[in-house]
Amino acid sequence: MDKENIRPSEISDILLAQLQGTDLTAEFAEVGTVLQVSDGVVRIYGLHNAGAGELLEFENGIKAIVMNLEEDNVGAVLLGPTEKIEEGDTVRRTGRIASIMVGEKMLGRVINPLGEPIDGKGEILGEKLQMPLERKAPGVIYRQPVNEPLQTGLKVIDAMIPIGRGQRELIIGDRQTGKTAIAVDAIINQRKRYEAGDPIYCIYVAVGQKASTVASLVETLRKHGAMDYTVVVAATAAESAALQYFAPFAGAAIGEFFRDTGRHALVVYDDLSKQAVAYREISLVLRRPSGREAYPGDIFYLHSRLLERAAKIIAREEVARNMNDLPESLVGKVKGGGSLTALPIVETQAGDVSAYIPTNVISITDGQIFLDANLFNQGNRPAVDVGLSVSRVGGNAQIKSMKKVAGTLKIDQAQYRELEAFSKFSSDMDAVTAQILDKGRKNTRLLVQPQFSPMPVEKQIAVLYCGTHALMKEIALDQVKQFEELFLKRVEAADVLDTLRKGVINDEIGEKLEAIAAQIISQMKDN
């Protein structure tokens, strides 16, 4: 009982210490006067020394960020409700650039782009570091090539479009083609690493989505135990354009906290087309000159500077410690070898990848996963169009056994798609063509994977071995799923998965896998 009682002296001491730490000295601050308020943007007379990206504060505590520096006045975007600001209000400089407080306790929480919790679970406690929203990406000497894989748990991606840690891989497709599902599966797949004590922290940034969609996504992540290592940054459709514009930057700042402290992080920007729309809105209200599709001239730079922040940091600590543009809060805490992988999402209209924003982001990223509505409707989910999808650097990070097994899969599938188109015109075909078509169809079926059921890489390798070595030629197409289930059960019992995980595949293992497959096929035939 005694332990539970709070001693008054303890409280006083704590309060005293905190009061002594409070700065009550008044200093001169530069102030300006609001001359115009419109749609989340204010124009302020004065503030001659304000810098771009600087945080401003109004008398009622609402904050704004400087966007336009003009003669005699500055344009700033409001981070609070427009109706609470009036013409004639005084606004002061803070001398700080816009930033977010990041800490370990943020994991499992849903926050807004300012770092404030919006999940009703109270304040975020624990030590927090101030991370700037806008920060220059690490320079060339602080980086190293992508060399570690980031497993998404999806066969089609890990086999043919592998993603490495530090890579930027775009997920692109029409509405309702499963873009978010891929990102969510990739997050859920990190659960095993988290349990093993080598986590890849995840940040999911929701831009301009319905609040209900965000709520159900958080619930899905929670249900699969993924919130333990995930932060959700949400700027829903009801938030101001400024918050929607800043949300991905907040996500990047949180990711950088993990990256620069030597850990691995994955950030999903869902989606950048909505961020571009929010930025267009701000730019038009700020009366910046507009260009193609009314987007401002720096829309490319908006996405390129954001995505450049995804990086694999050099493992040599003495070099990493001197990283450029290191925030003060991180000095002395930097560790090498960390990474930030980005999975930006872009929505296309009617499959048009040559629109403005999609082409921009395609050219910035290290590859794209293209999702096709027709494939989706045919039941091939994830609906990845293998022909249009590519990973430019991930191949270096793929584990050896997967590379060996799935090396020819992509080209086989492309050949199959081509032949399939021709086979629709002719009725009789030679045996070789028929065989390629049969193998292609079965591989396509083998790559189908239900949502929220990521597969460990060693199992993927075992399954894909059967596909690429045409071990299923004697079963019917609709038996492929059944074969896969039986095969996986049998493989688990056999002593091959551990070896495959280590990246080793040899004739002995190949023979074992082939023997298991033959057994299952004969069993299926008997039934």
Added chain:
Amino acid sequence: MYTGTIAGRYAQALLRFASSNGEEDVVYSQVKELVEHFKANPSIKKELDSPILPAKVKLAVLYNGVKGDICRSLGEFLSLTARHGREKFIIFMLHSFIGMYERKHGIASVVLTTAVPADDATMQGIASMVKEKTGSSSVRMESNVDENLIGGFVLRIADMQMDASVATQLKGLQETLLEKL
């Protein structure tokens, strides 16, 4: 994008025009009245922005903001902005003009806000302190009373402000405690 540039050019023209007419001081005081008028009646901006209202009505709205007759220089200037269709930049022009005038004449404009009315001795003391520190040739003092400050004062000299009010200190204390608890 060019708001500041437009406002700056017009303000410069007004300053030179007023000076050539020997009406600089009158224009300055009337411009200050107009700025206060804008502050007290935010709807004026909407009227000036309106594409339907004729220039005459817009000018009448502005003339109302000046006590007594509007001086020739300012009257001509307002008509010119209306002729050029730049009415919506007028508020920016007025602020730019005040800044230019004060810089030209070395005036430090000081606003002291206190919770209870400040006595003359305090005002004079502040005026001489500002004069000494800023090197201005003259100081224009203005005082306001705002009970919400609880105690202390808020001193604004041109575009620099010192907030030494009790209300702000309490707010700072609250924020620190919330952050650390």
